[in-house]
Amino acid sequence: MASSSSSSSTQVKKITLKAADGKHFEVEEPVAMEMETVKSFFVGNEDAMKDMVVPLLNVSSEHMPAILDFYRNHSEFRKRTPPPPAEEVKAFNEAFLENKSDEQLMEMIMAANFLNTKELLNFLTEAAANRIKNKSVEYVRAFFGIENDFTPEEEARIRAENEWAFDGLDED
Amino acid sequence: MGETTTADSMDRLSELPPFIIHHIMSRLSAQEAAQTSILSKRWKALYKSFPVxxxxxxxxxxxxxxxxxxxxxxxxxxxxxxxxxxxxxxxxxxxxxxxxxxxxxxxxxxxxxxxxxxxxxxxxxxxxxxxxxxxxxxxxxxxxxxxxxxxxxxxxxxxxxxxxxxxxxxxxxxxxxxxxxxxxxxxxxKSLSLDKVCITEEILHKLLSCCSLLEDLHLSCLALKHIYVSKLHKLKIISIRESPHELQSVEIAAPSLE
Known part of the structure; x- marks a missing residue:
């Protein structure tokens, strides 16, 4: 039994999370507890621990594996002694974002917000900011799905009022 | 119309909560953050309350x-x-x-x-x-x-x-x-940093003696002869960068220093 495994991972308690579309995810307890929303589900409700399913109404199952992957890796990074080299963390983070479309990124931000996970939220908002840096106004509008509700006159007025901020930025 | 789904998702996306939008703004340069005010009326209003x-x-x-x-x-x-x-x-x-x-x-x-x-x-x-x-x-x-x-x-x-x-x-x-x-x-x-600041020993001492919660202290290029730090019980980090030609003595009494 335990002799075959050097780690205690086989004994780690699992918690079941239910995504918006009903799909279940079994997650190691410490990983699940990284999310404040899950944690608060159990606070003052110790009996619930064993077999309760935690409903996550605002998180699509599409993003659950990536979110869990993020927390598995980052909690491992935090625990490791000596701490992992910065390049390793950076490589993981870059790979994490690599195949995510802008829309997926925004959906994950909403999910991270609902799950109340500061670390992931900080990471994703920084990624979003990086994607809109040095981009045109139209690009940024498309990125966030913003509809321009200004008249051309209003736009011109904002540019004039904030002359310093718009210096060197092309009108598109 | 076939475009309803994209329109729906767009509406949802534009409804990022204000604090997340502020979060994103805080990762941009001051100039870029200010430029977001041209995106839409909502963003303009949010930029106005951006606290950084x-x-x-x-x-x-x-x-x-x-x-x-x-x-x-x-x-x-x-x-x-x-x-x-x-x-x-x-x-x-x-x-x-x-x-x-x-x-x-x-x-x-x-x-x-x-x-x-x-x-x-x-x-x-x-x-x-x-x-x-x-x-x-x-x-x-x-x-x-x-x-x-x-x-x-x-x-x-x-x-x-x-x-x-x-x-x-x-x-x-x-x-x-x-x-x-x-x-x-x-x-x-909690944190004080003075760099290329024109200050006398008397003022520095007076300043430090009033900040009992100070945890970080950074002093550089102040051109002082003596630096005296005392009674800062919470001080964890101190860094002093001064020219050795000018600085003659440093005295530090801080029990929590790391």
Whole structure:
């Protein structure tokens, strides 16, 4: 039994999370507890621990594996002694974002917000900011799905009022 | 229409909660954050309440200066200085409008960072005084204030700074500190950094003895002979960077130092 495994991972308690579309995810307890929303589900409700399913109404199952992957890796990074080299963390983070479309990124931000996970939220908002840096106004509008509700006159007025901020930025 | 799904998802996306939008803005430069006000009415309103006011102006001027030294024949210094003045005035107008707006709306300011290069300190010191007065009124928590001038004519820091109970982090560079008129009230201060600040031993000592919560202290290029730090029970990190020709003694009594 335990002799075959050097780690205690086989004994780690699992918690079941239910995504918006009903799909279940079994997650190691410490990983699940990284999310404040899950944690608060159990606070003052110790009996619930064993077999309760935690409903996550605002998180699509599409993003659950990536979110869990993020927390598995980052909690491992935090625990490791000596701490992992910065390049390793950076490589993981870059790979994490690599195949995510802008829309997926925004959906994950909403999910991270609902799950109340500061670390992931900080990471994703920084990624979003990086994607809109040095981009045109139209690009940024498309990125966030913003509809321009200004008249051309209003736009011109904002540019004039904030002359310093718009210096060197092309009108598109 | 086949476009309903994209339209739906777009609506959902544009409804990022305000604090997340502020979060994203905080990862942008001051200029880029300000540019988001042109995206839509909602973003304009959100930019107005963005609590991090981070303005650094100097780079436009100093890039030009580099070019001037590399290739003085191409750039006419008169022209350069005129350009610098014009940019500076735009910058001052922008910062001023932001601060006045924050003050009128009574928004609190989390962080105010200003980096400004001034050729003519006398002319603008009342503007700097006014700005510090406004951010103080808006309960600023982190203040990072750097004025680049020639050594001869430094900006004398407005006295109001000594009496701000809300400040937790104070970073000053390139200004002159004078003896406070009354008791220093920087009770919440946890982090203090003084760089190229004109200060006397007496004022520094007075300042430090009033900040009992201080955890981080960074002193550099103050040109002092003696530095004496005592009774800072929470002090964890201290760094002193001074020229060995000037600094003669350092005395530190801080039990929590790491």
């Amino acid at each position: 006011l981070d303005f650094h102006e100097a780079y436009t001027y100093f890039t030009g200066e580099d070019e001037f030294y590399r290739n003085p024949a191409v750039i006419d210094p008169e022209h350069l200085i005129k350009g610098f003045r014009r940019n500076l005035l735009k910058f001052i107008k922008f910062v001023d409008a932001c601060l006045v707006r924050f003050f009128e709306l009574e928004f609190s300011i989390q962080k105010f960072r200003l980096l400004i290069g001034l050729l003519d300190v006398k002319r603008f010191s009342s503007v700097l005084d006014k700005w510090l007065g406004l951010v103080v009124e808006n309960r600023v928590k982190e203040l990072d204030f750097e004025v680049q001038t020639s050594r001869k004519t430094m900006y004398t820091l407005s006295q109001t700074i000594y009496f701000v109970k809300s400040i937790t982090s104070l970073k000053l560079s390139g200004c002159k500190l004078e003896l406070p008129y009354g008791d220093i009230k920087l009770y919440a201060l």
